[in-house]
Amino acid sequence: MILTVKGVQTAHQGSLEEVRDKVIADLKLEKATQLARLKAEDLVKRVKAGEKFESAAKALDLDPKVSDPIARNGSIPSAASGKQLAAAFQMKAGDVGTPLSLGANWFAYQVVEKQDPNPADFDKQKKEITDSLLQSKRQLAFEAFRTALEARLKKDGTLKIMPEKLKNFGSFS
Numbered sequence: 675m676i677l678t679v680k681g682v683q684t685a686h687q688g689s690l691e692e693v694r695d696k697v698i699a700d701l702k703l704e705k706a707t708q709l710a711r712l713k714a715e716d717l718v719k720r721v722k723a724g725e726k727f728e729s730a731a732k733a734l735d736l737d738p739k740v741s742d743p744i745a746r747n748g749s750i751p752s753a754a755s756g757k758q759l760a761a762a763f764q765m766k767a768g769d770v771g772t773p774l775s776l777g778a779n780w781f782a783y784q785v786v787e788k789q790d791p792n793p794a795d796f797d798k799q800k801k802e803i804t805d806s807l808l809q810s811k812r813q814l815a816f817e818a819f820r821t822a823l824e825a826r827l828k829k830d831g832t833l834k835i836m837p838e839k840l841k842n843f844g845s846f847s
Contacts, residue, residue: 707778714773714780721770727784743789754781 713734720730731738741750746763749755754774756763758781762771767788774781827833 703778707780710778710780711773711775714782717782718770718773721784727770731782740786743787754783759783 713736717727717730717734717736720733721727728738741753744750744756744759746756746760750759754776758774758776759771762783762785765771765785765788767785770782770784774783824833828835
C-alpha cells in the first residue's frame with residue numbers, strides 16, 4: 675500500500691460544520707452528567723427524609739442494587755472502589771453517603787450492614803501484615819541510604835554520571 679498526500683491544510687479554528695457532531699455529543703454528555711448528579715442528590719435527600727432507599731430509587735427511575743460486603747481494599751464491581759467509599763467505613767448501618775462523582779456517572783449509596791473486624795482474622799493476618807510493613811520500611815531505609823550515598827559521592831567527586839554513556843548502556847551496538 676502506498677499513501678500519497680492529497681492536500682495540506684494549515685492549522686485553523688474548526689468551523690461549526692466540522693465540530694458540530696462533537697459539540698452535540700459533548701453537550702449531551704454534560705446534560706446527562708448533570709441529570710445523574712441531580713437524581714443522586716435527590717435520592718439522598720429522600721432517604722434522609724425517611725423514605726426507603728429502594729422505593730426512592732424506583733420513584734426516580736433508578737435501578738437500586740445491593741452489593742456483597744466489601745473491605746477497604748475491595749470494590750463493588752462496575753461501581754466504586756473501597757478507597758472511593760472510604761467515608762462509608764465510618765458510617766453506621768442505615769446511613770446514606772453523599773453522592774460520588776465517578777466520571778460521567780454518579781453513585782449514591784446506603785450502608786445496609788456493617789461487620790466489625792474479627793480479632794481472630796487479625797491474629798491470622800498479623801505475620802503477613804508485619805512482614806509487609808517491615809519490607810516497606812526496609813525499602814524506604816535502603817532508598818534513603820542510596821540517595822544520601824549518591825549525593826555524598828557526587829559532592830566529593832567520587833561519582834561522575836555520564837549521560838552519553840548511560841544511553842548506550844545495555845544496548846548491543
